[in-house]
Amino acid sequence: MATPDIVKARNRVRSSQPLIQCITNTVVQQYTANVLLAVGASPAMLDHEADAAQFAAVASGVIINFGTASSQQFLAADAAIEVAVSAGTPWVLDPVSVGGVDYRTSRIRAAARRNPTAVRGNASEIAALAGMGLGGRGVDATDSVDDVIGAAAALSSATGAVVAVSGEVDAIVLAGPDGRSAQVVRVGGGHPLMPLVIGNGCSLAAVTSAYLAAAKSAGLPITGASALEAVVAAHVHFAAAGHTAAQTAQAPGSFAVAFMDALYTVGDAELEAVDLRFEPTEVPA
Template identity: 65%
Template sequence: MQQIAHAVERVRAAAPLVQCITNTVVQQVTANALLACGASPAMLDHEADAAQFARIANGILVNFGTATSHQLLAADAAIAEANALGTPWVLDPVSVGGVDYRTTRIRAAAAQRPTAVRGNASEIAALAGHGAGGRGVDATDEVDAVLPAAVELSRALASGTGVPGSVIAVSGPVDAIVRTRAEGGADVVRVGGGSDLMPLVIGTGCSLGAVAAAYLGAADRTDPDAALWAVAAAHAHFAAAGARAAESAQGPGSFAVAFVDALHALAPEEIAAVTVTAEVRSEERS
C-alpha cells in the first residue's frame, strides 16, 4: 500500500529522535532497531532529565518491562511533556495484569491517552478490562478474539473528546492495528508476514513499540489518518524484515543479526509489499 511506502520514506528522511523509557533487557536491541530503520535512539530514563529531553524528542516510548523507580518517575514526567506539546508517544503494557503494582502503573499511564498502545493479544485484553493478561510476557489469547476489546480500548482512551481514539496495535501471527473513528466505527488494518523465529529473539516486540514511536514522530500531523498508518507501517517494516531474515537464518541467533540487517536494507516498496488489508467495522462489545 502506498501509505506504507510513504511512511517509510518519511522516517528515513526525518531521522526522528525517539526517547525510550524502556526495559533494561532490550535497550541495546531497541537502539539498534531504531538506527537500522533510520531513526535516532535516546535512552534517557532518569526523572532528573526525562522531561527536558521529552521537549526535543519527536516520539516517546514508555515500556515498563523492568521498571525501576527512576523509570516510573521519568515516564510520568515525559508523558506530561508529550501531552503538553502534542508529541506522539507509545505505551507498551508489558505483562499488564500479571502483578498488581505494575498493572496499576500501566493503567495510570494509559489514562494519559497515549497516541498508540502496542502489545500482544493478552496484554491488550487485560488493559481493556477483559482478561488477566498472558503468561509473563507471552500471550495466551488470539488476535481476532481480542479485536472487540481493542476497539473498546481505543474508544475509551479518546475520553469522549470527539476525536479518533488511540491506535491499538495487537501483535500476533497477523498483527491488527485498530483505531476508532470520531463519528463511530473503527478502522482495522491487518499486517501479515514476519517469521516464527521472531518470538524466539528477545526484544522484537519491545523494539517494535519504539519503531512505532519513530514512525509517529515522522508522520504528517495534519493528516487525520497519519497515526493509524504510521503504526501500521512500523508493523509492516518488522514483518518484511522478519520474512527477509528468515530466508538466511539458521536459528534465533543468526536471525537476530539478519533481522537488523533487513530493517536497514529493505526498500520502501519492499516493505509496502507485505500483506496488508484494511477494513472499517462497527464497534463491538466484548
C-alpha cells in the same frame, strides 16, 4: 483508509531521523537502540527523573515500557508523558505484561489514561488493558489476535490511541469518532522466529513512535487516518524485514542478525509485498 504509502513513510523516517526517548526495560534497551538506528531514527534511553521532562521537550517521540521499571523510571515516565502530551509529541505505550502483577498493572493503566498516541502489545496484553482478559503470564501471548479485536477497538475508543495487536498477523485498530465503529488493518508476514528474539515487540513500539514522529515532522496530524497509517507503516517495515530475514536464517541467533540487517536494507518492493487487509469492526458496548 486508502492503501498507505509505506515507502514514503519509511523515507520520512530516514530523512527526519526522529529522536526517540525510550523509557523502557533494561532487557531490550540495546536491541531497541540498534533497531531504531537501523530504521534511521536516533535513540536516547534517558530515564532519570531529574532530566526526563527536559529531554522529552526536545524528543521527537517517546516510548514507554515498564518491563523492568524501577521507581526512578516510573517517575521519569510520568514526567516525560506529561511533556509529550502537552507538546503534542507522539508517545507510544507498550503495556508489557499488564494484568500479571498488581503494581505494574496500576502504573500501566494510569499511563494508558494519559492519551497515548498508540498502544502496542500482544493479544493478552491488549485484552488485559482493555479490561476484558486475564493478562499474560510473562511476555507470552496466550490469547489470539482474532480474539481481541473487540477489546482493541474498545481500548482505542476509550483512549483515542491507535491500538496495535502483535501476532502472526498483526491487527492495527482505530475507533472512529462515533465511538461505535472501528477500522482494522491486518498486517501479514509474521514469522515463528520473531517471538524468539527478545525485544522484537518492544522495539516495534519504538519504531511505531519513530514513524509517528516522522509523520508529525512532515506536518501530518498524529490522530485519525494519518496516525493509523504511520502505525501500519511501522508494522509493515517489521514484517518485511522478518520476511527477508527468514530467507536466510532458520534459528533465533542468526535470525536476529539477519533481521537487524533487513530493517536497514529493506527495499521498496519488500515493503510493498507485505500483505495488508482492511476491514471494519464494531466497538463492543
